[in-house]
Amino acid sequence: MAGKSAPEGYEASSYPPFAVTTDIVIMTIRDGALRVLLVERKKDPYAGSWAIPGGFVEIDEDTHTAALRELAEETGVDAEDFHLEQLATYSAPDRDPRMRVVSVAHLAFAPNLPDATAGSDAASTRWWSVDDLLSDPDAPTLAFDHEEILRDALERVRAKLEYTTLAARFVAEPFTIAELRAVYGAVWGVMPERANFTRKVLATDGFVVPDGATGEASRSGGPRPTLYRRGEATALQPALLRPRSRAEVEPERDALDN
Amino acid sequence: MAGKSAPEGYEASSYPPFAVTTDIVIMTIRDGALRVLLVERKKDPYAGSWAIPGGFVEIDEDTHTAALRELAEETGVDAEDFHLEQLATYSAPDRDPRMRVVSVAHLAFAPNLPDATAGSDAASTRWWSVDDLLSDPDAPTLAFDHEEILRDALERVRAKLEYTTLAARFVAEPFTIAELRAVYGAVWGVMPERANFTRKVLATDGFVVPDGATGEASRSGGPRPTLYRRGEATALQPALLRPRSRAEVEPERDALDN
DNA sequence: CCAAAAGTGTTTAAGCTACACCCATGA
DNA sequence: TCATGGGTGTAGCTTAAACACTTTTGG
Numbered sequence: 146m147a148g149k150s151a152p153e154g155y156e157a158s159s160y161p162p163f164a165v166t167t168d169i170v171i172m173t174i175r176d177g178a179l180r181v182l183l184v185e186r187k188k189d190p191y192a193g194s195w196a197i198p199g200g201f202v203e204i205d206e207d208t209h210t211a212a213l214r215e216l217a218e219e220t221g222v223d224a225e226d227f228h229l230e231q232l233a234t235y236s237a238p239d240r241d242p243r244m245r246v247v248s249v250a251h252l253a254f255a256p257n258l259p260d261a262t263a264g265s266d267a268a269s270t271r272w273w274s275v276d277d278l279l280s281d282p283d284a285p286t287l288a289f290d291h292e293e294i295l296r297d298a299l300e301r302v303r304a305k306l307e308y309t310t311l312a313a314r315f316v317a318e319p320f321t322i323a324e325l326r327a328v329y330g331a332v333w334g335v336m337p338e339r340a341n342f343t344r345k346v347l348a349t350d351g352f353v354v355p356d357g358a359t360g361e362a363s364r365s366g367g368p369r370p371t372l373y374r375r376g377e378a379t380a381l382q383p384a385l386l387r388p389r390s391r392a393e394v395e396p397e398r399d400a401l402d403n
Numbered sequence: 404m405a406g407k408s409a410p411e412g413y414e415a416s417s418y419p420p421f422a423v424t425t426d427i428v429i430m431t432i433r434d435g436a437l438r439v440l441l442v443e444r445k446k447d448p449y450a451g452s453w454a455i456p457g458g459f460v461e462i463d464e465d466t467h468t469a470a471l472r473e474l475a476e477e478t479g480v481d482a483e484d485f486h487l488e489q490l491a492t493y494s495a496p497d498r499d500p501r502m503r504v505v506s507v508a509h510l511a512f513a514p515n516l517p518d519a520t521a522g523s524d525a526a527s528t529r530w531w532s533v534d535d536l537l538s539d540p541d542a543p544t545l546a547f548d549h550e551e552i553l554r555d556a557l558e559r560v561r562a563k564l565e566y567t568t569l570a571a572r573f574v575a576e577p578f579t580i581a582e583l584r585a586v587y588g589a590v591w592g593v594m595p596e597r598a599n600f601t602r603k604v605l606a607t608d609g610f611v612v613p614d615g616a617t618g619e620a621s622r623s624g625g626p627r628p629t630l631y632r633r634g635e636a637t638a639l640q641p642a643l644l645r646p647r648s649r650a651e652v653e654p655e656r657d658a659l660d661n
Numbered sequence: 662c663c664a665a666a667a668g669t670g671t672t673t674a675a676g677c678t679a680c681a682c683c684c685a686t687g688a
Numbered sequence: 689t690c691a692t693g694g695g696t697g698t699a700g701c702t703t704a705a706a707c708a709c710t711t712t713t714g715g
Contacts, residue, residue, distance in 0.1 A: 163505075165505050204496075205496050209494075230659070236423075340670090340708095362667095368668075368711065369712080371668090379658040402488065581694080596680095597693090620687065620692090623691065624685080624687035625692045626692095665715105666711100667710100667712080670708080674706100677703095682696085
């Protein structure tokens with residue numbers, strides 16, 4: 146907290162004015178794939194491009210509150226059902242050609258989000274497969290620096306599944322172990338081994354708690370799986386590591402860079 | 404990127420104006436303890452309190468550049484020697500009574516920082532023991548929300564020592580394994596077991612590379628330790644976990660909250 | 662009865678913990 | 689020669705990985 150040349154107390158009179166926005170990477174699992182909600186831009190710049198939803202932070206709210214508000218507007222879903230966390234702040238001077246904008250990106254997850262309720266805003270929205278967006282060469286280019294934000298978000302989610310119980314936030318209660326495992330498969334691209342995964346989840350105290358009931362057997366038969374609900378635990382200790390087969394070959398992202 | 408009620412394109416004309424600052428948690432190891440550089444405030448609010456150094460982000464720079472600039476001003480050291488990363492953004496509406504400020508906090512580490520060069524700014528600075536600040540009841544209260552920022556920074560550093568080679572950024576080259584181990588001790592509060600630590604470091608390809616020479620034996624005798632330099636590796640795989648004896652008892656911080 | 666999926670068992674390898682030992686060095 | 693501390697060895701425990709087996713159910 147300091148002025149450029151008066152670190153112990155800046156003057157309230159003159160300082161560079163910024164617009165502050167929140168961009169919210171809203172993720173869910175649909176059709177077995179990790180998907181992100183994007184908005185199609187109607188105006189320049191980047192008219193016709195897809196963008197991460199967001200908006201201005203009001204003068205009397207913090208960024209978390211602003212993100213919650215935007216979240217409700219964009220999805221039409223009560224923000225209570227979401228897990229929302231801050232991702233990072235993006236501040237390149239030329240990231241928006243219209244004005245000087247600093248964006249505090251957030252990350253939100255929830256199961257069972259409605260199809261594409263564009264809230265009060267009439268823009269068209271769509272659930273894009275994250276894998277398609279980032280790997281498919283035919284995928285559209287995202288507006289602004291939103292591809293960078295999306296990549297950071299994906300890496301954050303992948304890492305968090307390893308050492309937290311976050312995966313349970315992606316499934317509607319009650320759920321089966323198989324559904325929980327499918328979340329890991331959708332986010333990581335590879336499924337953890339079934340038997341070991343089951344043991345790990347059940348051995349982690351408070352990850353899931355039995356619901357008492359059992360679910361339906363699959364169409365082609367099989368036993369009725371046990372149903373669970375989210376437990377109180379948040380940390381996985383020790384971690385549930387994703388397979389690192391290729392990661393050790395191809396030079397990984399610099400682990401020191403956040 | 405969206406206006407409050409026009410998500411696909413806000414108007415450049417009216418938006419809430421914010422001041423954007425960077426606060427930089429500058430850490431180093433001194434006298435065997437993890438220390439942070441704080442500035443004593445001369446003016447209200449919080450006159451006489453200690454604060455994390457920082458300053459305004461200029462209109463034509465990003466927050467990382469601003470942090471580098473502040474870093475050089477505060478320490479008088481070439482910013483090249485630092486590891487600098489974004490920590491998080493703090494945006495409570497009342498965090499600064501003078502104006503609406505959003506602060507993008509950063510985290511910087513380096514070995515061998517000079518005593519308290521207050522750069523061009525003549526404010527008094529001091530290397531505080533992080534442990535004293537956060538645990539000692541006699542420690543001063545920090546200005547603004549800086550205690551929260553410092554706590555977040557500490558947790559980040561502790562976690563990063565586990566799965567990255569960041570610890571090597573705290574020691575001046577060339578260094579011994581014992582010095583590197585002392586970094587873990589200072590940051591975690593407990594030392595990893597000596598023999599296992601040595602094996603782990605040497606088994607992690609690219610963590611440290613031999614310098615060729617050997618250092619001085621200690622005052623009371625003993626072999627000359629091998630000297631090393633920082634290697635190219637950034638990730639520790641598998642992680643070097645800190646002892647979790649107490650952490651499992653006392654309810655840990657919510658792992659889902661970033 | 663057959664295929665599919667859930668639950669459980671088993672074997673093997675790998676990593677960590679904890680401690681022991683040896684040896685070079687300076688006082 | 690003695691204390692100190694670096695380097696290395698090793699037994700035992702825990703965990704993960706891979707795979708097999710059994711059971712339950714719908715078609």
